[in-house]
Amino acid sequence: MTSLEVNGRTVQVDADPATPLLYVLRNDLGLNAAKFGCGLGQCGACTVMAGGEAIYSCLVPISALEGRPIVTVEGLGTQEHPGPMQEAFMEAQAAQCGYCIPGMMMRAQALLEKKPGASGEEVREALEPNLCRCGTHMRILRAVARAQELMKGGR
Amino acid sequence: MSAVTRREFIAGSGMLMLAFSLAPRGAQAGEASHAGGKLPGSLSKFPYLDSWIRIGADGSITVFTGKCELGQGVRTALQQIAAEQLMVPFERVAMVTSDTALTPNEGYTSGSNSLKDSGTAILNAAAQVRELLLAQAARRWSLPATELEARDGAVHGAGGRHAGYGELVAGQVLHVEAQALSSVVPPREHRVMGKSQPRVDIPAKVTGGEAYVHDLRLPGMVHARVVRPPQPGATLRALDTGAASRMPGVLKVVRDGSFIAVVAGKEFQAVQAMRALQDHAQWEAGPMPPADIHAYLATLASQDSVILDRAGKAGEGASHEATYRRPYHMHGAIGPSCAVALFKDGELTVWSHGQGMFPLRAAVAELVGLPKEKVRCIHREGSGCYGHNGADDAGGDAALIAMSLPGRPVRVQWMREQEHSWEPYGPAMISKSRATLDSQGQIASWTYDVWSNTHSTRPGEAGGLAAGMLVAKPFKPSPPRPIPQPEGGGDRNAIPIYRVPVAKVTSHFIPQMPLRVSALRALGAYTNVFSLESFMDELAILAKADPVEFRLRHLDDPRAIDVVRAAAFGFGWDGFRRAPGTGRGFAFARYKNLAAYCAVALEVEVVRESGEIRVGRVHCAMDSGEAVNPDGIRNQAEGGVVQSLSWTLREAVTWDDKRITSRDWARYPMIRFPHVPRSIDVHVIDRPGQPFLGTGEATQGPAAAALANAVFDACGARIRDIPFTRERVKAAMGLPRSS
Numbered sequence: 001m002t003s004l005e006v007n008g009r010t011v012q013v014d015a016d017p018a019t020p021l022l023y024v025l026r027n028d029l030g031l032n033a034a035k036f037g038c039g040l041g042q043c044g045a046c047t048v049m050a051g052g053e054a055i056y057s058c059l060v061p062i063s064a065l066e067g068r069p070i071v072t073v074e075g076l077g078t079q080e081h082p083g084p085m086q087e088a089f090m091e092a093q094a095a096q097c098g099y100c101i102p103g104m105m106m107r108a109q110a111l112l113e114k115k116p117g118a119s120g121e122e123v124r125e126a127l128e129p130n131l132c133r134c135g136t137h138m139r140i141l142r143a144v145a146r147a148q149e150l151m152k153g154g155r
Numbered sequence: 156m157s158a159v160t161r162r163e164f165i166a167g168s169g170m171l172m173l174a175f176s177l178a179p180r181g182a183q184a185g186e187a188s189h190a191g192g193k194l195p196g197s198l199s200k201f202p203y204l205d206s207w208i209r210i211g212a213d214g215s216i217t218v219f220t221g222k223c224e225l226g227q228g229v230r231t232a233l234q235q236i237a238a239e240q241l242m243v244p245f246e247r248v249a250m251v252t253s254d255t256a257l258t259p260n261e262g263y264t265s266g267s268n269s270l271k272d273s274g275t276a277i278l279n280a281a282a283q284v285r286e287l288l289l290a291q292a293a294r295r296w297s298l299p300a301t302e303l304e305a306r307d308g309a310v311h312g313a314g315g316r317h318a319g320y321g322e323l324v325a326g327q328v329l330h331v332e333a334q335a336l337s338s339v340v341p342p343r344e345h346r347v348m349g350k351s352q353p354r355v356d357i358p359a360k361v362t363g364g365e366a367y368v369h370d371l372r373l374p375g376m377v378h379a380r381v382v383r384p385p386q387p388g389a390t391l392r393a394l395d396t397g398a399a400s401r402m403p404g405v406l407k408v409v410r411d412g413s414f415i416a417v418v419a420g421k422e423f424q425a426v427q428a429m430r431a432l433q434d435h436a437q438w439e440a441g442p443m444p445p446a447d448i449h450a451y452l453a454t455l456a457s458q459d460s461v462i463l464d465r466a467g468k469a470g471e472g473a474s475h476e477a478t479y480r481r482p483y484h485m486h487g488a489i490g491p492s493c494a495v496a497l498f499k500d501g502e503l504t505v506w507s508h509g510q511g512m513f514p515l516r517a518a519v520a521e522l523v524g525l526p527k528e529k530v531r532c533i534h535r536e537g538s539g540c541y542g543h544n545g546a547d548d549a550g551g552d553a554a555l556i557a558m559s560l561p562g563r564p565v566r567v568q569w570m571r572e573q574e575h576s577w578e579p580y581g582p583a584m585i586s587k588s589r590a591t592l593d594s595q596g597q598i599a600s601w602t603y604d605v606w607s608n609t610h611s612t613r614p615g616e617a618g619g620l621a622a623g624m625l626v627a628k629p630f631k632p633s634p635p636r637p638i639p640q641p642e643g644g645g646d647r648n649a650i651p652i653y654r655v656p657v658a659k660v661t662s663h664f665i666p667q668m669p670l671r672v673s674a675l676r677a678l679g680a681y682t683n684v685f686s687l688e689s690f691m692d693e694l695a696i697l698a699k700a701d702p703v704e705f706r707l708r709h710l711d712d713p714r715a716i717d718v719v720r721a722a723a724f725g726f727g728w729d730g731f732r733r734a735p736g737t738g739r740g741f742a743f744a745r746y747k748n749l750a751a752y753c754a755v756a757l758e759v760e761v762v763r764e765s766g767e768i769r770v771g772r773v774h775c776a777m778d779s780g781e782a783v784n785p786d787g788i789r790n791q792a793e794g795g796v797v798q799s800l801s802w803t804l805r806e807a808v809t810w811d812d813k814r815i816t817s818r819d820w821a822r823y824p825m826i827r828f829p830h831v832p833r834s835i836d837v838h839v840i841d842r843p844g845q846p847f848l849g850t851g852e853a854t855q856g857p858a859a860a861a862l863a864n865a866v867f868d869a870c871g872a873r874i875r876d877i878p879f880t881r882e883r884v885k886a887a888m889g890l891p892r893s894s
Contacts, residue, residue, distance in 0.1 A: 015421070016403070023423040027378075032370040033363035035538075037489050038571040039426075042820040045489050074363040082362060089361045093353060093786055096794050097226025097539030098360035099490045105361065127828040131820065133489050134226060134539045135797025137831040139790065 002062045006031070007075030017063035021055075022046045024062055025072060033073035033102035037131070044130030047103035048072045054110035073102040076109065084150035085109050085143075094143035096134035104130050108144045112151060120145065196275025197221065198333045201259040204287070205329040207280040208237070214308055214321030216241060216248050218277060221261025222269040223253045223510055224356060226539045227851050228787040229269045231354045233277055235783050239340055239348040240281030241320075242305040250355075253512040253534040263511035263613060265542070265674060266642065267750055267849030270783065274847045282337040284329060291323040342781070342843030349841060351786035356536065368508045368535035369493045373564035376495070377406060378422040379556045380429035382415040383573050384625070386814040387671055388441020391415065395435040399428045408432065409559050412627030416556045418565060429570070443812050444669035448583045449480050452606055457663035462640050463650045467657035470591035470599020473697050477588050479686040479875045482807035484581040485823055486675055490538025491569035492545035492578075496557035503530045503557065507550035508537025511613070515547055518614035519554045521630065522623050530554075541798070543613050543673035545569055545578045551620035575823060576815040577621060580808055581675030582608040582668075584645065586686040590655075596698035598709060600657035603687070607645025608668050609635035610678040637664040638678070642747050648680040648856060651687055652745055653709035670808070670815075677855035680746060681799070684856020685863065688742035689875065692864040702741050702864065703728055712745070714778055717840060718752040719743050721776035725838050726756035733868075736760050737771070740865025742857040751853035752778040752840075755796065755861040757832070761870040763888065766881030768866055770800060770832040773858075778840040780848035788850050789837040795854030796835055801826035803859040805878050 002013045004021075006029060013024050020039075025031045025048070037045030039058045046058040051068035077083030082090065085105050095101045104127060111118055111126040118126065123144050132140065194202055201207070201221075209217045218237040224230040230250050238245045251257055253264070261272055285305050292310035293300035295318065303312045311317045342349065359366045384391070391413040399417055400408050404424030409416040417432055419425035445451045495506040503525055509515045512532035520530045532550070540546055549567060557565040569577070586605040593599040617623035618632035638644030646662035675681075695705035703723045710716050723729070723741065731739050738761070743754040758771040775792050782788055805824050809816045817823035859877070867873050872887030885891070 016423070019421075019423045023421070027372075027422050030372065031363060032365055032367075035369065035490055036568065037491075038820060040571060040819055042571075043489055072363065073361065077362065079358045079362045079364065082358075086361045090353065090357055093357060093790060095226070095354070095357050095360050096228075096790060097489075097536070098357065098366065099226075099488075099538035101360055102363065124828045124831075131489055131825055131827065133487050133541070133798065133825065135794035135801070135831075136790070137797055137828060138793050138835050141828075 003066055004062060005069045007071060013062060015062065018061045020058050021048070021060050021062055021065060021070070022057040025057060031072050031074050035099055035102065037100070043100070044103040044107060045100050047106045047130065049106055049110050052110065052113065054107045071106070073105055076105070085147045088147035088150055089143045092139050092143035092146055094136060094139035096136050100130060100132045104132070104140050108147065112148060116148065116151060118148070194333055194335055195279050197259060197261050197272045198276045198279055201276070202332040204280050204284055204331055204333055206259050207277055208284050208329060210320050210324045210329065212321045212325070214319045216243060216320070217251060218248055219251045219258040220273045220277065221253050221259040221513070222273045223264040223512070223534045224536055225264060225510065226536065227791055228354050228784060229264070230356060231352055232270060232783040232787055233274060234355065235347045235352050236274055236278045237281045239345055240278055241285050243308045245347050245352060247308055255512050255516045256531045260513040263514065265510055267746060267851045267853065270847035270849050274783065278339060279337040280333060282339045283333055286338055287328060288320055288323045291328060292318050348783050349781070349785070349843065352784050354787065366536060367490070368495060368506050368537050369490060369568065371495045371506055371535060371566065373495065373497065376564040376566055377418050377420060377560070378425040379416050379418045379553070379565050379567040380425045381552050381567060381569065381573065382417070382429055382432045382436060383577055384413055384438050386441055386443060386576070389413070389438040390441070391436060392439045393437040394432070396432065398435060399431040402428045402431060407560065409556050411555070412625055412629065414555065414622050414625040416552065416567070418556060418560060440813065443810050443814070448482070448669060449585050451669060452583060452585060452665060455665045455667050457606060457665045458637070459661055459663050461659065461661050462646055463658050463660035465656065465658040467600070469657060470593045472592035472594055472599065474589070474591040475693055475697055477690055477693060477875055479586045479682070479689065481584045481682040481685070481877045483583045483670055483672070484675055484802050484806050485575065485808060485817070486541045486544035486578055487823065487825060488538040488540055488544055488574060491571055491574040492549035493537060493566070493568040494550040494553035495564055495566045496553035497564040498557045498561050501529060503554060505530070505532045505550050505554050506535045507532055507546060508535060508540065509546040509550055510540065510543065514613060514615040515550050518547065518617050518620050518623070519551060521617035522551055522620060523554055523558050542581070542675040543579055543611065545574050547614045547619070548577065548621035551622040555622050572818040575818050579612055579671045579673035582610060582645070582672040584679065584682040586682060588686060588690040590690070590694055592694065592698055596700055598653065598655050598694060601651060601655040602658070603649060603651070603660045604663060605646055605649050605679065605683060606663040606665060607679055608665050608672050609637060610644035610672070610674050611638060612671070612673040635666050635668065637662065641749055643679060645679040646683070647678045647747055648683040648687070648744055650748060652712070652715065652748055653691070653706070654711060655709070676798070677746070677852040680744070680852065681802070681855040681859060684742070684744040685859040685877070688744065688857065688860030689863045692740070692867065693873065706743055714752050715743065715745060718754045718776045718778050721838050721840060722754035722756045722774055725776060725836060726772065726774035728756055731758070736763060736869055738865045738868025738870070740861040740863065740868055742860035742864060744853070744856050746853040751780070751848040751850055753792070753853040753857050755854065755857040757861045757865055759862065759865040759869050761866055761884060763870065763890070766884035768804060768862070768879060768884060769830070770862070773832045773835040774838070775835065775854060776838045776840060777850065777853065778842060778848070779850045780842050780845045782839050782841040783847070785839045785841065788839050791850045792837040792854050793835045795851065796858045797826065797831055799855045799858035800832070800862060803862055803877050803879060807878050
């Protein structure tokens with residue numbers, strides 16, 4: 001049994017400790033947001049936060065995550081009560097297929113929690129590890145800028 | 156508002172027959188009348204109104220489409236159309252997308268045809284359903300229908316009387332064939348169509364809802380992984396399944412010829428067992444094509460057809476010729492292909508993110524040896540596909556595996572290297588342009604040749620599925636065929652839209668496929684528009700003309716002219732100030748020469764030392780006919796521009812003599828955030844009442860050519876080989892290669 005803290009809740013997971021976090025999130029905990037993209041840390045579709053840092057959940061085994069609080073998109077809010085990052089992505093209609101979007105949101109969330117005033121250039125640099133094949137980049141950038149405003153309490 | 160002049164109901168045996176004549180409203184309806192009585196859009200194949208729209212006794216409205224939501228937003232646009240014509244709020248309409256048990260068979264969701272096919276069908280069906288409901292109320296109340304109004308899901312008449320749609324649809328009132336003409340809501344009265352509508356699928360996607368086939372979790376579901384040969388054409392010589400079958404959680408190893416899969420209780424157990432099986436499989440190598448694919452393609456036999464022949468005398472002014480090449484490109488879905496299948500009580504169900512559930516059903520039925528009636532394929536969204544990628548293959552894999560585990564839902568997802576090396580690529584192509592000018596700088600004669608493999612090996616039969624090619628008794632794929640004009644495949648957009656008095660265009664179709672290929676967004680139009688619009692730029696320079704003005708002087712279609720002017724104006728073409736190392740580029744095409752009009756203007760900076768191309772502002776103008784969801788059009792166009800720039804700047808499939816070497820994102824580099832344009836503005840030219848023209852693929856060619864033209868403008872280097880790598884840019888500038 002591995003003990004993990006996911007979205008503020010402590011869970012006991014019965015899986016091989018070498019299992020990458022992604023499979024546990026999706027299959028054992030039923031959390032859909034983080035996605036399998038490459039299993040290689042090259043695309044960022046699996047990005048979640050652990051201990052405040054953006055990590056590739058397809059690579060990091062659960063054994064390395066005890067004591068590091070994990071946050072996924074499900075931890076940012078719900079459809080009925082979306083958090084600022086979610087609200088911003090809806091407002092900006094920042095998705096086409098949307099498969100990469102939860103990874104984008106978590107990498108942006110990690111950046112803005114550390115650096116609420118990040119510049120547009122810094123956002124572009126920070127999102128560099130995450131790939132989007134639909135070409136939604138301009139909207140993603142707009143959504144992150146909007147999330148910045150919402151997080152500062154702007155309307 | 157009704158334009159119905161005569162209605163007549165003839166009560167039949169439990170079914171109402173209906174005859175009515177309508178004065179056409181708007182060009183959507185007018186289009187139908189020009190079709191000589193042929194029903195509009197996909198109504199021509201599925202004429203019954205209740206194939207498209209059903210209304211429950213409780214007033215619930217369900218609209219059926221045979222098209223698939225692929226992330227392009229079609230579900231939202233179709234819902235807007237239905238809500239508008241049925242006179243109900245947007246939220247009142249529930250959409251059901253492609254499902255072989257429920258929806259009309261609209262073939263593939265491809266070719267930017269969904270609004271033209273399904274949108275037109277739903278527009279007309281919904282308008283006719285509304286008129287039927289008005290007629291029902293009129294009959295019930297013995298009032299002329301012209302005095303009644305359909306509003307918010309009910310028909311309202313004088314004195315406050317009203318009846319909900321649910322009350323009015325008793326019996327089989329919607330089970331009637333559509334008429335050729337419809338009383339559509341005039342565009343000036345639109346409440347829903349033409350307004351930017353937030354997409355219905357986005358909230359779930361940004362909150363972790365169940366949004367994709369990848370997220371399906373059926374009770375008792377098990378996980379499978381396939382083991383693929385190291386390259387296409389390889390066959391399995393020996394397989395030791397011992398180690399893998401003893402691994403924790405492993406339920407079954409499936410082998411049929413060279414098709415190998417492993418099934419486990421947990422997903423990561425299946426991944427580990429797959430790796431173990433890979434280590435214990437020995438393969439007989441298959442052939443790989445030579446590295447210089449374009450030289451090789453030129454040696455292969457081709458079937459040639461002249462698709463434009465306008466004889467006459469060549470001009471006597473300056474002449475010019477050029478050759479363009481495009482490599483194999485990947486669809487490159489971010490999420491590897493996935494499917495879920497369940498074989499239970501003699502019936503097989505497959506949940507797939509493919510683009511055509513009916514063709515997939517035919518292929519899967521043949522693959523597993525079941526009659527089609529015993530197979531149901533249900534579309535669920537996947538990672539964006541941009542054409543025929545591994546989605547159908549994964550459906551075949553899941554089906555084959557599920558047949559050996561009756562009663563257990565099986566989920567299979569490919570690994571990254573499988574998606575990269577087994578998806579059918581967009582074909583490598585070659586094109587040659589030649590033209591002469593007259594003394595006034597007009598194009599006098601034009602010759603164009605294009606060489607290409609097929610652009611569709613879509614399944615519809617087992618031989619089109621990877622599993623069908625790998626099983627012990629493989630299914631033979633049908634011989635590849637060209638897609639005929641006017642849409643075309645390799646020769647899509649090969650015919651110039653410009654006024655050229657003398658012209659010859661020849662399509663050289665190469666049946667032999669050195670690598671497995673199929674449909675990738677825009678098909679041959681990406682290459683042909685890249686070639687034609689680069690060449691137009693080259694001719695403009697030869698004619699000492701401004702590239703935008705040069706295009707305008709060869710265009711007659713007023714909508715083409717509008718789009719060109721809008722993109723140039725939006726970009727600020729005339730006032731552009733060229734800083735050192737920067738340049739501007741322009742390109743235009745009407746997709747397939749019969750669909751959306753799209754023009755792109757953009758600016759670049761070329762870094763001389765490194766050969767790096769940096770894209771600044773991009774301005775795109777788009778005329779997709781009547782715009783249903785303008786923000787949806789903008790979203791698609793922005794995405795198309797970025798994807799085309801990525802193909803053109805960076806992407807090419809690579810291989811050696813043993814295998815595909817582009818097996819991950821490091822070896823098939825796609826554009827990343829620091830390199831996307833500074834900004835992209837999309838100007839939607841709405842054409843209320845005009846036919847829907849589609850959007851999704853229209854940007855692919857113009858963006859590529861605008862880039863090539865801007866690079867030339869910035870540094871004088873004309874690049875005709877895709878991708879525009881730094882080495883190629885430096886070589887074209889005459890700079891030494893970096894050591």
